[in-house]
Amino acid sequence: MMNIIVASSPSGGIGNQGKIPWKCPEDMAHFHAMTRGAVVVMGRTTWGSIGSKPLEDRINIIISSSQPTPDLGGGSGQLGPMWFKSPEDAYNTLNILSKSKLIYIIGGESIYNFFLERGLVGKIYQSIIVNAGAQFDRHFKTPAGQFDLISSEDRGSYILNILQFKNAEEEQFTNLIRRIQSNGELTMDRTGVGCRTLFGNNCLSFSLRHDKFPLATHRSIPFRHVFEELMFFLRGQTDVNILRDAGVNIWNGNTSRAALDKVGLTDVPEYTMINGYGEHWRRFGSGTGKYSDQIVALINNISDVKSGRDYSAARRLILLSWNPDKLDRCALPGCHFAYQFNYSRESDELSCFLFQRSSDVPLALMWNIATAALLTRLLNIMTNTKPGLLHVVVSNAHIYQNHAAEMEALLRSPTTTFPILRYTRDAPPAKIEDFAFVDFEVLFYRPSKTNIKLAMNV
Numbered sequence: 001m002m003n004i005i006v007a008s009s010p011s012g013g014i015g016n017q018g019k020i021p022w023k024c025p026e027d028m029a030h031f032h033a034m035t036r037g038a039v040v041v042m043g044r045t046t047w048g049s050i051g052s053k054p055l056e057d058r059i060n061i062i063i064s065s066s067q068p069t070p071d072l073g074g075g076s077g078q079l080g081p082m083w084f085k086s087p088e089d090a091y092n093t094l095n096i097l098s099k100s101k102l103i104y105i106i107g108g109e110s111i112y113n114f115f116l117e118r119g120l121v122g123k124i125y126q127s128i129i130v131n132a133g134a135q136f137d138r139h140f141k142t143p144a145g146q147f148d149l150i151s152s153e154d155r156g157s158y159i160l161n162i163l164q165f166k167n168a169e170e171e172q173f174t175n176l177i178r179r180i181q182s183n184g185e186l187t188m189d190r191t192g193v194g195c196r197t198l199f200g201n202n203c204l205s206f207s208l209r210h211d212k213f214p215l216a217t218h219r220s221i222p223f224r225h226v227f228e229e230l231m232f233f234l235r236g237q238t239d240v241n242i243l244r245d246a247g248v249n250i251w252n253g254n255t256s257r258a259a260l261d262k263v264g265l266t267d268v269p270e271y272t273m274i275n276g277y278g279e280h281w282r283r284f285g286s287g288t289g290k291y292s293d294q295i296v297a298l299i300n301n302i303s304d305v306k307s308g309r310d311y312s313a314a315r316r317l318i319l320l321s322w323n324p325d326k327l328d329r330c331a332l333p334g335c336h337f338a339y340q341f342n343y344s345r346e347s348d349e350l351s352c353f354l355f356q357r358s359s360d361v362p363l364a365l366m367w368n369i370a371t372a373a374l375l376t377r378l379l380n381i382m383t384n385t386k387p388g389l390l391h392v393v394v395s396n397a398h399i400y401q402n403h404a405a406e407m408e409a410l411l412r413s414p415t416t417t418f419p420i421l422r423y424t425r426d427a428p429p430a431k432i433e434d435f436a437f438v439d440f441e442v443l444f445y446r447p448s449k450t451n452i453k454l455a456m457n458v
């Protein structure tokens with residue numbers, strides 16, 4: 001978790017002509033007490049403003065596009081500063097350090113903005129200096145709606161405000177659960193368990209910009225499992241034993257002998273999806289003499305639209321997993337059954353709109369959101385486009401009756417900042433199915449440890 005520490009005038013001024021234009025020894029003492037023993041991250045101008053000397057008893061990280069020769073401390077016993085060519089270059093080091101140390105972003109304006117724009121700041125410690133003057137050329141602004149003021153203390157020469165990040169994007173998920181609880185109707189369904197169901201325009205939106213990845217933080221979701229399942233689909237596979245061998249057991253229930261028999265697939269070997277996502281994505285309509293590889297078509301069409309070669313598919317960048325001819329030969333008809341993508345020439349971004357016909361919201365929705373976000377990222381890499389937005393609409397949103405007791409713990413569980421998903425290779429693989437788990441790093445993922453056990457209803 002990364003925090004910001006900042007001192008500002010009441011109107012948000014933080015600096016003028018490369019300096020802090022006030023003297024407030026009490027706030028300085030607070031700054032040193034807070035950051036001692038921690039990691040401090042600053043821009044090159046701020047480094048200059050503190051005399052180009054590392055702050056003692058802290059790991060100093062400086063961001064500058066022109067990296068000087070490493071300073072090894074010159075025998076002073078003080079560790080020299082670590083220089084990085086950009087904040088992104090510092091990600092890996094910060095990710096490792098954040099496991100054992102507090103990280104404080106200490107300015108200036110450009111570095112504060114970088115981390116705030118990416119939603120990577122957990123807490124802001126903001127000192128409002130009472131006699132700060134009025135001349136400023138650098139400012140600090142908290143993004144609207146992203147932080148709650150959790151405490152405010154008058155310390156005489158300054159007021160210490162502490163602000164806590166709230167994950168407004170993930171709160172769309174918890175708010176949907178609350179809406180289902182209060183407005184949903186009791187319904188019966190294929191499992192015989194019974195649900196509270198809300199049918200309607202349940203739409204959630206997430207930013208994927210700057211490599212932000214909407215992996216649930218109110219509880220932990222294993223990214224490797226999301227990755228393995230998506231790659232299984234992208235390889236056109238339907239034999240669930242492949243997932244089981246990879247330690248991913250999420251499809252066991254719906255493809256067990258009993259589950260297949262229940263839907264009349266008595267001739268189908270256990271742990272087979274038959275007409276699952278992989279079949280539709282890579283061989284839609286197979287068995288009729290002709291089929292479509294929707295994934296290859298999607299990549300080609302996005303590339304055509306991006307290059308301007310052919311715009312005919314611009315509004316038809318669609319991936320479907322619903323074939324009425326094959327519904328009677330499915331272990332489970334697709335829930336996230338229709339994806340539409342959109343390329344924006346203005347921003348060079350690829351965005352995704354996912355339509356879910358049905359969602360077991362507490363159990364599966366955040367997983368499906370992670371899958372859609374990852375699919376979009378893989379398409380970004382394959383088509384050299386930037387990640388844009390992800391919109392997910394769930395028409396039939398439900399909570400199973402046997403999950404109702406767990407909802408209190410789920411809704412109480414704190415959320416935190418979404419992680420960054422980083423692709424570590426310089427170039428895309430030859431084919432989308434060639435991506436490997438080791439090509440990706442999930443950075444700054446610190447989900448709540450709340451243990452929420454939800455059994456899958458089959």
Ligand SMILES: NC(=O)c1ccc[n+]([C@@H]2O[C@H](COP(=O)([O-])OP(=O)(O)OC[C@H]3O[C@@H](n4cnc5c(N)ncnc54)[C@H](OP(=O)(O)O)[C@@H]3O)[C@@H](O)[C@H]2O)c1
Nearest residue numbers: 007014015018019020043044045046064065107108109110
């Ligand atoms: N009141 C407070 O709490 C507080 C705290 C800190 C600073 N300040 C004040 O804020 C002012 C400095 O703020 P600032 O925004 O002008 O400067 P800054 O953020 O301290 O440093 C800017 C420099 O950092 C490097 N940098 C920033 N973003 C980068 C990126 N994405 N990639 C690569 N390098 C990057 C660049 O160095 P290169 O040019 O070398 O590439 C850039 O010129 C000063 O007046 C300072 O006194 C106030």
